[in-house]
Amino acid sequence: MHYQKYKPAPYLAPFVECYFDWSTDGPLGAPLRIESPPTGFASMVFTYSDPYQVRVGQHTTVAPPAFLTGQATQQYELHVSGRIGMTGIVFRPAGLSTLFGLPMHEFTDQRLPLADVLGTSVTYLYEQLGECPTSSGRAALLEQFLNRQFLRRGDCFDRTDFAANLIVDKFGVLTVNELLDELYVCRRQFERQFLQKVGVSPKYYARIRRVGYVCAQLATQRWQIHDWQDFIFRAGYYDQSHFIREFTQFTGKRPTLYVKDNVELSHYL
């Protein structure tokens, strides 16, 4: 199994977190179920191999071959089988809106076919990605696609991009008042623009980012946490009950069950 990330060009870095490519050389021996907590990033995903299913809550759907997804506010599961082949762009929280002018509150928890959102022009890109034999080549095609869009719209980086990126960089551990002090804007205007460009409110986004970072940290440490008190405090939670409440709300599981499930999953990977 190959999973690779590619950094964007510096001028795209305020809008793009990375390009990714995930593939297998042949079919999987057994179907795989992968849990994904809300990460705080929107993305465009292109499948160039076997289709896969996405489960959110009680609903399971087949992911469109090329789709756009906004902020996730709850955990979802990928059910993959056969041969894996998917590539895509992970955007910084306001990046999709800035580069494509999309109202992101309309894409929260949605996976919409790209052609429905951006028109048939993406069909050519999808075909090119399918024919490209290397992951680096696919990443280059995705960057060319963004380059054209960047040139078309110009550099529209604004205070919402700045604020959203700051929340990412601080792992969600800051308050809206701290952001407002930084930006010199009125709360109401800021919150409306943030909802438009990110898809959720700044306070809610900071909560998503915090949980997403916690889950990433758990995975980095192979779900082995020796000092939970310290871990919870560093992640910006007041106390254990605050942490459990937040974690359960966004992942649908208590932390202990989440860790147990993932430790079991890691044995199979």
Added chain:
Amino acid sequence: MQTNTQESLTDLSRQGAALAFFTAYDDLDTARMINLAAPDATVHFLPLGKDGVGTFWEFGKAVWDSLIDCFPDISNTVDSLSAEGNTVTANVSIGGTQAKEFMGIASKGFRFDSDHVFVFTFNEADQIQSLTINWDGASFAQQLGA
């Protein structure tokens, strides 16, 4: 997967209508709020029980007018919107400082901040057909000093 494009685009306009409702609420403009609903639309303020059910245009407007009168700085923040079929669910934070008696709670000048869940259902003309609103009524009263 065969995706129903028509349905997706309808979902988008309905989320926009829900957002317009909260923008009007934030602007303290109840006339704009009710104009987004069908004439026979209903509203249910769940924590008020049976007394909390009524018509959107009359009962709903009366409750929102009363809220705005009693909490002159009332404001909302839409945390997230999600659409499924003809339903849009909005998680919204609402806060305000009490200036007058509200539903039997005397004013002590306290502020409330409360998470609300609004569930809109839309008709085929993309008008609000019904709305249910839920919040932690006990916490609301406690914050106001009741």
